[in-house]
Amino acid sequence: MAMEVQLDGVTLELVQGDITQQEGFDVVVNAANAQLRPGGGVAGAIHRAAGPELAEECKRYAPIEPGQAVITGAYRLPNKRVIHVLGPRYGLDEPSDELLADCYKNALKLADEHGLASIAFPAISTGAFGYPVEEAARVALRAIKAVAPTLKSVKRVRLVLYSPKDLEAHERALRELLG
Numbered sequence: 021m022a023m024e025v026q027l028d029g030v031t032l033e034l035v036q037g038d039i040t041q042q043e044g045f046d047v048v049v050n051a052a053n054a055q056l057r058p059g060g061g062v063a064g065a066i067h068r069a070a071g072p073e074l075a076e077e078c079k080r081y082a083p084i085e086p087g088q089a090v091i092t093g094a095y096r097l098p099n100k101r102v103i104h105v106l107g108p109r110y111g112l113d114e115p116s117d118e119l120l121a122d123c124y125k126n127a128l129k130l131a132d133e134h135g136l137a138s139i140a141f142p143a144i145s146t147g148a149f150g151y152p153v154e155e156a157a158r159v160a161l162r163a164i165k166a167v168a169p170t171l172k173s174v175k176r177v178r179l180v181l182y183s184p185k186d187l188e189a190h191e192r193a194l195r196e197l198l199g
Contacts, residue, residue, distance in 0.1 A: 023191050025198065028168040032161075033178040034194060036187045039142045040069035042180060043098040046136035047091075049127050051144045052104040056082040056090070061147040066102065070095040074102065086113045087122030089130045101136065103127045107145030110152070117159050120145055124163035131174050138176035143186055153186055157193035165197060 022035040039062055042048050051062040056078035058067035067074055073095045081090040086108045094102050105127050108119035123144050131139045144160070145151035164177055181187040 023194060025194065027165050030168040030171060030174065031176045032164060032194075033176070034187060034190045035178060035180055036182070036184055037180045038065070039140060039180045040065050040097060042140040042178065045099055045138045045140045045176075045178065047101040047103055047131050047139045048094070048097060048099050049139065049141045049144070050102050050104045051142050051147070052084070052106055054083040054085075054106055056084065056104055062142045066097070070097045070102065078104065087119040087126060089123065089126035091130050091134060101134065103130055103139070105144060107149055107151065110145065110150040116145075116151065117155075120151065120156060120159045121163035121166075124160050125167050128164065128167045128171060128174060128177070132171050135173045137173055138178070139174055140178040140180050143179065143181055143190070146186070153189045154193065157190040158196070161190070161193050161197050
């Protein structure tokens with residue numbers, strides 16, 4: 021079951037699902053590693069679905085810093101582009117909340133600069149990087165809400181959450197944010 025709200029002219033959706041199967045979205049976001057290489061979790065799934073050409077293109081942009089966003093082709097994914105962000109490692113990369121917020125803000129700004137209308141995010145840094153999901157959800161949603169009024173082309177933002185538990189955490193955070 022999805023939750024959908026309007027934030028300053030942008031439709032925000034929360035769904036449980038697979039980030040590699042977001043048909044109808046111009047861009048998907050990869051929770052990348054610093055070297056932009058195929059790895060575990062989201063990065064592994066995106067690289068497997070996109071094919072080896074993605075790793076080849078990524079070499080030009082690596083390494084990236086926490087909070088930074090870069091854009092590439094999407095190859096065999098059902099999307100036009102992939103935006104790669106490096107989330108903070110919880111407890112190591114500080115201030116982790118600002119770096120995590122930067123991932124969402126920078127990805128949204130980059131999508132907007134490229135005239136893309138829709139973007140799908142995974143829950144950045146909540147896997148191997150150890151960011152607690154409840155806290156990460158609040159940071160992500162606050163960041164999206166902060167940037168929404170400035171977006172010109174991006175009109176649809178989706179958070180694709182891996183588990184029912186992650187979806188519930190994001191729904192709670194969204195209700196909290198909206199008061």
